[in-house]
Each structure stands twice: as C-alpha cells, then as structure tokens.
Amino acid sequence: MVDKPPLVSLQNIVKVYPSANGGVTALKGITQDFYEGEFVGIIGKSGAGKTTLINMITATDTLTEGEVIVRGVPIHKLSPDQAAQFRGVNMGIIYQTFRLMPTISLVDNVRLPIDLCGNYTPKTSVEKALLLLREVGLEEHAWKKPSEISGGQQQRVAIARALANDPPIIIADEPTGRLDSLTASNVMQIFHKIAKQGKLLIVATHDTSFTKLFSRIIRLNDGEILTDS
Numbered sequence: 001m002v003d004k005p006p007l008v009s010l011q012n013i014v015k016v017y018p019s020a021n022g023g024v025t026a027l028k029g030i031t032q033d034f035y036e037g038e039f040v041g042i043i044g045k046s047g048a049g050k051t052t053l054i055n056m057i058t059a060t061d062t063l064t065e066g067e068v069i070v071r072g073v074p075i076h077k078l079s080p081d082q083a084a085q086f087r088g089v090n091m092g093i094i095y096q097t098f099r100l101m102p103t104i105s106l107v108d109n110v111r112l113p114i115d116l117c118g119n120y121t122p123k124t125s126v127e128k129a130l131l132l133l134r135e136v137g138l139e140e141h142a143w144k145k146p147s148e149i150s151g152g153q154q155q156r157v158a159i160a161r162a163l164a165n166d167p168p169i170i171i172a173d174e175p176t177g178r179l180d181s182l183t184a185s186n187v188m189q190i191f192h193k194i195a196k197q198g199k200l201l202i203v204a205t206h207d208t209s210f211t212k213l214f215s216r217i218i219r220l221n222d223g224e225i226l227t228d229s
Contacts, residue, residue: 005032017063039195044220050204092162132160152183
C-alpha cells in the first residue's frame, strides 16, 4: 500500500471559523495520508473536528491554511462548481441525515449521481441502480419512495447512491448516528465489504463499538490528532 501514492493527502490543514472573540480553530495543522483499500475510522467526541475534517477532504468547505490533494488534484484550489464535478466522479459521500430526495423512487435516488455526472442513459442507469439496491438488500423496495421505508433502509439507499459512479473514495460522516445498534452494525458490515473491494473508505464517528472493523483508527480531540494506529 505504501508503494502507491495516497488517494488523499492532507498537508498542515488549519480551519478557523470567525467568531466575536477572534476565531475558533477547529483544525490545528492536520497532516495525514489515506490509501486505497484502507477502512479508516476517524473517531472523536462531538466538537473534536471530525465533520470539519470531512468537509476539508470533500471540499465542501474552505480551509484556512494547508493543502488537500485528492488523486493528485489540489481540490482546495477548485471553484465550487469544479469541486462539485470532481466529487461526483471521485467520491461517494454518505451523511447521517441520508439526504434522499423525498418525491422520487429509491431507484431514481440511486441513479441521480449518474445523471448529474453526464453518464445517464435510461436503460443502463436503471439497471445499475437496481444492481446496487440488490447489493444492499433493497431491490424489492426499488420503486418505493424514501418515506415508505425505515431509517436503516434509507441509509442503505444512501450507500447505494454513493456507489453509483463507482468512485474510488467513499466518505461517511456519522452514518450510524440515527440508527439503532443492530441496524448500525449491518451498515458498518456493508462498509467493511466495500473496503475489501479496494476502495478507500473514511468514516467519521463518535461510536467506538466498531473499532475492530477499521484497518486504521485516527483519534481526534480539539482539532488535533491524538493517535493514528
């Protein structure tokens, strides 16, 4: 793994949020590399900087200092539109709140990223969406809307959607935070299976019960890395 260049490289990442007291430093010089095939858990309490770090990796927020290199591209220098296009091709992002479109079917939710990246064709896009829903055990619900399935099932749809363009990098921010323990365990097992396919999987979580599944654990506290093991 170390013989290959990292898929994601963070160099001295600093993030300061403006405040009346002169600014709150959420990240304090994070330097870290991530490689294909890794299943990395970023663990820390609320306020440790996990979500901020995820936002830096995905370029959904601007950094204050440092560099974020993803697949050789300095994404911190991209415009918002360029960053969105880059994410669509290279990253699958999974949120705690699922972020499914409520008025369309599960199939259409899964194939939406394909359409947004300009790869949409009616037949093949539906076939791929159905295949991904089958992989997460939801093919029989394919034509339902999100409101017609459970929260755990919605999270599995979000995972299928994140895989729609077969990105090399999957990033999840507190993906089990709204799930019961059994459903959360099932979701994490899906992530483990995805990582074995050679993708880089980065999961930010405060839940330490899944540490045995991770190939690497980075513990954050107050915007700094405590341990990397």
